[in-house]
Amino acid sequence: MTAIEGANELDRLVSRSRLIGADPALVLHGGGNTSTKLLERDQLGRERRVLRIKGSGSDLATVTASDFPGLWLDELVPLRERGVISDEEMIAYLGRCLVEPDSARPSIETLLHAFLPATHVDHVHADAICALANAPDPHAAVRAALGPDVAVVDYVRPGFELSCRVAELSDRRAVVLAHHGLVTWGDTHEESYGLTLELVRLADLFVGPIDPGSAAPAPDGATTERFLVRLRGLLSRDRRQVLAVDRTQRAFADRGDVERLARMRSTPDHMLRIGVETCVIGLDDDLAGKLGEFEAERRAVFERHGRGEPELGRSPKVVLVPGLGAVAAGPDRRAAEVRREIARHSHAAVAATLDRFGGASWLDESDVFGFEYWPLELYKLTLAPPPAELAGHVAIVTGAASGLGREIARDLSARGAHLVLADIDGDGLEEACREQPGDAIAVEGDLTDGAVLDRLVHTAVASFGGLDAVVLNAGVAATGSLDTVTEQEWRRSLEINLTSHFLLTRRVIPLLREQGIGGSLVFVASKNAFAPGAGFGPYSVAKAGLVQLMRIAALEGGKDGIRANAVNPDAIFGGSKLWSEEVRRERAEAHGVPLEALEEFYASRSLLGRPVTGEDVAEAVAFLVSDRSRATTGAVLPVDGGVAAAFPR
Numbered sequence: 001m002t003a004i005e006g007a008n009e010l011d012r013l014v015s016r017s018r019l020i021g022a023d024p025a026l027v028l029h030g031g032g033n034t035s036t037k038l039l040e041r042d043q044l045g046r047e048r049r050v051l052r053i054k055g056s057g058s059d060l061a062t063v064t065a066s067d068f069p070g071l072w073l074d075e076l077v078p079l080r081e082r083g084v085i086s087d088e089e090m091i092a093y094l095g096r097c098l099v100e101p102d103s104a105r106p107s108i109e110t111l112l113h114a115f116l117p118a119t120h121v122d123h124v125h126a127d128a129i130c131a132l133a134n135a136p137d138p139h140a141a142v143r144a145a146l147g148p149d150v151a152v153v154d155y156v157r158p159g160f161e162l163s164c165r166v167a168e169l170s171d172r173r174a175v176v177l178a179h180h181g182l183v184t185w186g187d188t189h190e191e192s193y194g195l196t197l198e199l200v201r202l203a204d205l206f207v208g209p210i211d212p213g214s215a216a217p218a219p220d221g222a223t224t225e226r227f228l229v230r231l232r233g234l235l236s237r238d239r240r241q242v243l244a245v246d247r248t249q250r251a252f253a254d255r256g257d258v259e260r261l262a263r264m265r266s267t268p269d270h271m272l273r274i275g276v277e278t279c280v281i282g283l284d285d286d287l288a289g290k291l292g293e294f295e296a297e298r299r300a301v302f303e304r305h306g307r308g309e310p311e312l313g314r315s316p317k318v319v320l321v322p323g324l325g326a327v328a329a330g331p332d333r334r335a336a337e338v339r340r341e342i343a344r345h346s347h348a349a350v351a352a353t354l355d356r357f358g359g360a361s362w363l364d365e366s367d368v369f370g371f372e373y374w375p376l377e378l379y380k381l382t383l384a385p386p387p388a389e390l391a392g393h394v395a396i397v398t399g400a401a402s403g404l405g406r407e408i409a410r411d412l413s414a415r416g417a418h419l420v421l422a423d424i425d426g427d428g429l430e431e432a433c434r435e436q437p438g439d440a441i442a443v444e445g446d447l448t449d450g451a452v453l454d455r456l457v458h459t460a461v462a463s464f465g466g467l468d469a470v471v472l473n474a475g476v477a478a479t480g481s482l483d484t485v486t487e488q489e490w491r492r493s494l495e496i497n498l499t500s501h502f503l504l505t506r507r508v509i510p511l512l513r514e515q516g517i518g519g520s521l522v523f524v525a526s527k528n529a530f531a532p533g534a535g536f537g538p539y540s541v542a543k544a545g546l547v548q549l550m551r552i553a554a555l556e557g558g559k560d561g562i563r564a565n566a567v568n569p570d571a572i573f574g575g576s577k578l579w580s581e582e583v584r585r586e587r588a589e590a591h592g593v594p595l596e597a598l599e600e601f602y603a604s605r606s607l608l609g610r611p612v613t614g615e616d617v618a619e620a621v622a623f624l625v626s627d628r629s630r631a632t633t634g635a636v637l638p639v640d641g642g643v644a645a646a647f648p649r
C-alpha cells in the first residue's frame with residue numbers, strides 16, 4: 001500500500017480518516033471514527049501521551065485537524081478499572097480529560113480507542129462487514145469469512161462496557177461488533193487502514209452478489225407523480241417534508257421478502273437517522289390506510305415501553321415502493337438525501353445477509369427502543385442549525401433567468417426554499433441556478449408550450465416530492481398604440497403574459513389538491529393592471545387579465561387551502577429585460593422626459609418618492625409564499641412606491 005502522507009502524525013491521521021471517509025461502502029455521514037495516540041506537552045511542559053480522536057458529529061470525508069479533540073491518555077486508561085460507569089458519567093469524565101477545554105466533543109466511542117493499546121485505531125460501519133455482523137450466527141459468519149483471528153463481540157450499545165470488552169480482545173487481529181461494524185488497529189497508519197480494506201474485501205467476497213428482485217416495467221410519470229405528492233402530503237401534516245427518490249433501490253423494493261427487509265437495520269447510523277421508520281407501500285395501495293396502520297403500530301411499541309412520542313417522530317422516514325424504489329423523507333432535501341443514502345447501504349447489507357445466510361439476526365425491540373432514546377447519539381442531531389423560514393418548501397419561479405424573477409428566486413432560496421427555476425433563456429437560467437444559496441434546478445423552455453409546463457411541474461415533484469408555491473413571473477414588455485400595434489404583437493403579449501400563466505395554474509391546481517396541504521400561487525402582475533399607460537395596451541390588458549386570473553384561482557382553490565395573490569410592482573429597472581432600450585425610449589418619449597432621467601421620473605411620481613427595487617418585490621412575494629400570509633387570498637399587494645391611480649380596487 002502507498003504511504004499515508006502528512007507533515008506530522010495529526011496530519012497523517014487526517015489523511016487516513018479522509019481516505020476512509022471517501023468510500024461510502026465503509027462509512028456514511030458522520031459514521032465511524034479514527035484515532036492516533038501521540039506525544040504532546042501539557043501546560044507544565046511535561047511530555048504526555050494524548051489520544052487524538054474524531055469529534056462527535058464531524059464527517060470523516062471532510063475532517064480537518066481541528067475536528068480531532070485531544071484527551072490525556074494517562075487520565076483515560078485508569079478508568080478501565082472502575083467496573084461500571086453510566087453514559088452521562090462517562091461523557092462528563094471525558095470532558096475533564098480534554099487537552100483544549102473548548103475543543104469539539106470527542107466521539108462516544110473514545111474509550112474503545114483509548115483502551116486498545118495500539119497506536120492507531122479505525123472503526124467503520126462497512127456494508128460487507130455489517131452483512132456478516134447481522135448473520136443468524138455472527139460468530140460463525142465472521143470466522144468463515146475473515147478467519148479465526150478476528151473476534152466478534154455480541155451487541156452492546158457503544159460506551160464503557162463495549163470499550164472494556166473490545167480491549168480484552170487486543171491480542172486478536174481485529175474485532176467485529178455484532179449489528180454494528182469493524183474495529184481495526186496497527187502500529188502504523190498504513191497497517192490499521194490496510195487491515196480495514198483487507199477485511200472488508202474478504203467480507204465482500206464471502207457475501208457475494210445480491211438478488212436484484214423482479215424487473216417489471218417502471219410506472220409512468222403520472223402514476224409516480226400522483227403517488228409522490230399524496231405521500232408528501234400525508235407525511236407533511238405536522239411539518240413540511242421533502243422527498244428524495246432512489247430508483248436504484250428497486251432491486252430491494254421488488255424482492256419477495258421486502259417486508260422482512262424493511263424491518264431490519266444494519267448499522268447504528270441507520271438507527272440514528274432512520275430508526276425503525278421504514279415501511280413498504282405499493283403504488284396502488286391505500287396510502288392513508290397503510291400509513292395509519294404503520295403509525296398505530298409505532299405508537300403501540302412506545303406505549304408498551306411507557307413512553308410518549310419518539311424524538312424522531314412516528315411517520316416513516318423511508319418508504320420502499322415496489323416497482324419504483326425507495327423514497328426517503330426529511331425536513332429538507334439534504335436530510336432526505338442523507339436518509340436515502342444510508343437506507344441504500346443498509347438495505348444492500350441486509351439483502352446480502354438474507355441472500356447469503358437465508359436469514360438474519362437483529363436487535364430485539366427493547367434494544368431498538370433504547371437506541372431511539374439514547375441521549376448520546378441524539379446529541380449529534382442537535383448540532384444541526386434551526387430550520388430556515390421556508391425550509392422544506394418547494395417553489396417554482398418562472399422567468400427566473402434575469403431581473404425580478406432572479407431576485408425573487410435568490411430571496412426564496414436564502415430563506416431555505418427548494419427551487420425549480422424556469423425560463424426560455426437557458427444561459428441566464430444556468431447562471432441563476434449557480435448563484436442560489438440553496439438547491440435550484442433549471443427547466444429551460446418556452447412557457448407558452450404545455451409540454452414545457454408539464455416538464456416543469458413534473459421536475460419539481462420528481463426532485464422534491466411535491467410543490468408548495470408557484471411564482472408566476474415570466475413576462476415580456478409589449479408596447480404600441482391600438483391603431484398601430486400588430487395583431488401578432490398583441491397575440492404574443494397575451495400568450496406570454498396571460499395564457500401561459502393560465503396553463504401553469506391549470507396544471508398545478510389538481511396536483512396541489514391531490515397533495516392535500518394547500519399551496520400558494522403568487523402572480524407577478526403590474527401597477528399597469530389598475531393604472532394602464534397609453535401606448536402600453538398589449539401589456540396592460542394582459543396584466544389586468546392576470547389579476548382576474550388570480551382572483552378566479554383564489555375562488556376555486558380556497559376550499560383546498562390553495563391561496564392565490566398578486567403583487568403589482570412598478571418601475572423596477574435593475575437587471576430587468578423588460579426595460580429594453582426600445583421600451584425605455586418609448587416610455588421616456590411618452591412621459592416627455594429625457595432618457596437618462598427616466599428612472600428618476602418614475603421614482604419621483606410615486607407617493608413615497610423613492611425608487612422600488614427587486615428586493616422590495618421579493619420581500620412581498622416571500623410573504624405571500626410563506627405561511628405568514630395563511631389567512632390572505634385574492635389580494636393584490638402593490639410594490640410601486642405608492643401610485644394613487646393604481647390603488648387596488
Ligand code: ZN
Nearest residue numbers: 032123181268
Ligand atoms: Zn460505530
